[in-house]
Amino acid sequence: MSVLPTSNPTAPARSRLPGWWPWALGVMLGLVVVGPGLSGGSLLSLDLLVTPDIPVPNGVYGLGPALSQRVPLFAILGVGSAAVGGPVITKVFLVVCLATGFAGAARLVRVMAPAGTEVGALGQVAAGVLWAVGPYALTRVGVGHINLVWVVAVLPWVLPRLCRPADHLPSTYLAALAMAIGGPGGGTLGVTAAAVALLVQPAPRRHLRPAAAVLIPQLVWVLPTAVLLWAGAGVTGAMGFSTRADGVAGWPALLAGNGFWRQDHQVGATGFVGAVAGLIIGLLALAGGIRIVRTLGWRSWQGAATAVGVTGLVLALASALPLVRDGYEVLTDLPIGAPLRESQRFTALWLVWAAPSAVIGAVSVGRWLTDRAPARARLVRAAVAAVPLAVALAVSVPGWWGVDGRLEPVEYPAGWAAVRETIADRPGTVVALPWLEYPQLSFADGRQAFNPMPDFLGGDVISSYDPLFEAGGDHQEQVDRRSVEVDRLVAELEAGQAVSRQLADLGVRWVVLARERGAEDYAALAADPGLDPVLTVPDVELYEVRDWSGRATGPDGTAHDVSRPIPPLIRTDAPDGSVLSVAGAPGWVQGWARPVAVTGDGRLRLEGTGGTLWFWPAIVILVTDLAVAGLGIRCLASRRGRFGRILAPVRPRG
Amino acid sequence: MIRSKVKAAILAGAFVATGLTLVAGTPASAQDCGYGGCPPITTTTTSGGGSTTIPDDIPTITVVRGETIDVDGQGCAPGAEVTVTWDDGTVLGTFTADENGNFSTKITIPSNATLGVHLVTATCGDVEQFINVNVLAETVNNVDDGTLARTGSNNTGPLIGIGAAAVVLGGAFLYGARRPRQA
Structure with a gap:
């Protein structure tokens, strides 16, 4: 059994750069992107909602008001907000995620390259820029899709593991958990990657346990979502979230990270420049993919990653293609298909593979050219190897400073x-x-x-x-x-x-x-x-x-007190038949087991004299979260015991 | 109902002239922002007993009298007749929308138009689309209003990106063109 996904077994020439340079450059780029926001103040742009105090979302208890992409990530941010304030924790989070994503992509291209393919620091920077501070990441930062910014940070690190899910189950579990922390956005991407990898690497007897290792961590967002759907939360009109590929230039630009459903919020990779960049990235990634599959085969993790990348692109296109779009909309209009809405986010699976693959492809193309025309070989190789970085910069740099003004700080009135x-x-x-x-x-x-x-x-x-x-x-x-x-x-x-x-x-x-x-x-x-x-x-x-009658109103119109120490727990001394000014939902219980009724206008009505009311699904969710986290700690210990290091998802063989 | 206003605005389409995208006017004051975006703020003007809602943020193009400009738009019924009129009621042209409800043609600014801003309206059925046309004299010489002219680019962002790409490629060429050091 292969212990771990393998990387290039040929030791690359030792770089004169220190090992931490991708982190340093990543932090620098992260600071540039957050740029104007560093001067203080909150952030507001579409879904980017930063208030002085970020609350822990009620979604972590299965309480509404709505389905939440924030669970469970914002529980962590909420706790951090209590310590340093919402704006600081959010900006630190953005910088750290972009830096981690940059370093991850810079590392991924090195371990993905087949033997004898020297990607060099230039190639690492190209992959890092296109992935972590490229059009896709910048657009998601600008609209505040924090869960996908989390994906930007995590995915390049866990991709090798997700592409060989059967090799070491504790590692697979940790990789899937890392993605699941990003909520529905991250979880669906992680599950898709692992599912494709399992299909590419057929071994039916071993599918069940890897699948469980990938799916169990998803409970941290699946369970709250299921509770909210059961309680009556809904989704309307998936049609508005279709991937946008307007005009002749729109389609190739998708390959570079374009296609966000609101084009007025798309950053970079637009117009003619975006189309040309997309074509170049697509062609170079194709060359890189051919090199990877020919050298390492589909069953290597690199080969599976190739399949994952292509699947990501197909899913991103699904809602843009005229005929496929209708079927996709039907699927995503269903509650069970709701997590697949807004299919452009699957571009992440394409880009996390295409960014390093384009670099590998550029090296391969350079070698191919110089093999046929040896004259000026050094010049040709250098020029071709620089193309991915040049393309990445062309589509990314314009959005770097504050993401086109979307990170300009805001002071609440x-x-x-x-x-x-x-x-x-x-x-x-x-x-x-x-x-x-x-x-x-x-x-x-x-x-x-x-x-x-x-x-x-x-x-x-x-x-x-x-x-x-x-x-x-x-x-x-x-x-x-x-x-x-x-x-x-x-x-x-x-x-x-x-x-x-x-x-x-x-x-x-x-x-x-x-x-x-x-x-x-x-x-x-x-x-x-x-x-x-x-x-x-x-x-x-x-x-x-003027006629407000209290937080709990008795049958005779008298006001009564209500306290709510934590969202899923209510205490009141109101008598039988009182109505509480609390959003009603099925799942509220009075005393040990008596269900609390919901009035026609959506409030809780007591059926017995006050006392303690509690939301039983919250207990199930919290116990499940603890179990998932406990299993994660156990996997971490198992992994460390076996490999000696925690952050070593890929180890060279031989 | 508010939401029906939004729907109407989205369906109304746009009218484009010489590269500028214009907003559509509808018989509604579309004010609400949804997750799909904000419709333009509109005002209502009344003339001849009728009421027409005109978007506040109509782009303006500058022309001279007698100049011919390209206009196109969308949001009409397939095959609908599109009439483009000057703000004094003069019909500048009548065209037919294609099977997708789009239209594209040329109009000529009246040679007797007064100087200043005029509203041009394209009408197809219930949909009206607008463009402001700022008519200048045929030649403009020695204009000095005491302020400096704006000299700059409105597409600096892409140029910065292209510039950065050029620097990288140039650097690669320089690196590649160096003669390798002999051992």
Whole structure:
């Protein structure tokens, strides 16, 4: 049995560079990319939502409000945020991920190269740039897909292991766990890579255990996702997430990392330059792939990685090809297919192979040319070997400094902090307006971003989770069904009607209106006699619902206290039949086993006198997480016992 | 309902002239930002008893009287008749959209147009698309408004990338062209 994936058995010429240079260069490039953001302040750009305090997402308990790509990674960031603040932990995270990804790709190209293929430092830099600070990575940094930034850091390190999943199961488990920490984004990529590798390396008797080693770690995100789907979270319209390949230039540009579903957020690899770069990368990667497969065969980990890369490209294209697209949309519209949405993210599987393979291909092409025309061999080889780096720089450099302005730091308006303090002093359910999931924010240079109000304020905030892909009907993608009621109230507000009575009935104490684009639609708030204006400043308006009846309302209308020390645990002294101002969901239990009912408008209703309420799926999730982590620690010890080093996924043979 | 406004804006298509992409106008005030993006902010103007919604961020091109410019657009019904009009109602041309609802043709700026900004409208069915045309005199000499002209590039980013690539390739050529040191 092959103990580990093998690398080039021919020892390369000793480099005069110190071994840590890829890390140093990676950190430098990471700092350049975060660049303007280093000056302080938060970050806001589409899904990049950084508030002064990043909360641990409720998704880690299986609580909503919506399906979360953040689980479990943001639990780690949330803990870090408590120590050093949200902006610092996020920026450090970005720099570390980009540096780790750069060093990983620089290493991957060295171990992937067949015997006798000298990639050199130039080739290592090319692979590192194209992978870690290239168009794909920059675009995902710019839109805040933190889970895929995590993939950028981890994938080049674990790819050899995922491509030989049967060789050493503890190592496979750790590799799959590392990817699973990236949530659905990372987990699906890891599982896909391992599945392709198992198919390429047929050994049916040994498939079950490697498959288990890959799948078990995925429970850290699969279980919370399953609980949220069971509780009623939904997904709407996969069509909007199709890979974009517009025009003749769009298709080849995909090979260089283009194709993000919102072209206005695509960084690098656009237009003619992107198309030419994609063609060159594709051709060189093809040459490299041919060299790899001819020399090492499909059953080597390098051969399996080739299959993984091609599969990644096919999956990325799946939602862009006219006929295939329809079938792909049907699949991704289903809850079970939801993790496969937004197929351009599978470009990661292509690029993690194509970046080193293009470098190997360039060396092979240079050798092929000089074999046929020996004159000026040194010149030709040097020039061809430099092509991958030149191409990588051409498509990457323009986005390096702050990712086209998306990492310009943001200061939240002073009025927002005043609102937060007021609500913290007098807690109660909040409705956040404008009723948009992705408002356009003036204080973020007009950038559109995921509504920061819930995270900024903390506590129980009802906000919209309607991506507005489809018109009419209920398209809230969240478990919290109070939002459907607010949908209706917002329509009445826009029609100029008073809604304070209905807000009180819904258990809402506060209405916050950020004075951003669309705020003029809510002019009726100021005229509503049931709303007391508490704060009116240029940035924001805060209203208190005059008839609010407490965080728990008894059958006779009396107010009762509610405390919630942690999200899946509630204590109250409210009597039987009381309604709590808490988002309802199946799975809440009162006492030992009595289910808590959910009202028609989405709140919890007691069926027995107060006491302790708890969300039982949270226990299952937390126990599973502990088991997965415990198994990981055991695998780590097993791996260290066998190989002596922890970070040694690839060891030269012979 | 708000969401129907967004849908209308997305379906409306665009009108392009001399390389500039223009936004579409619709009979709705599309204000809401979804995950798919933000529609343009619009304002409504009223003339002759009718109400037309015109996007605020219509791009402007600069032309001279009598100049012919290329225009194209999309979002019409297949085979629909497209009428392009000057803001005084003069019809600049009538064309037919292709089977995909796109159109592409040339229009000539009226030779008697007054100087300044004019609105050109392409209409196909219920869809209206707009472009602002800033008409200058035939020749402009010795213009000095006291400010320096902007001299620069609007595509600096790609040029920086191409420049970086050129440096690497140039360096490789230099390295490769060196005569290897004899042992």
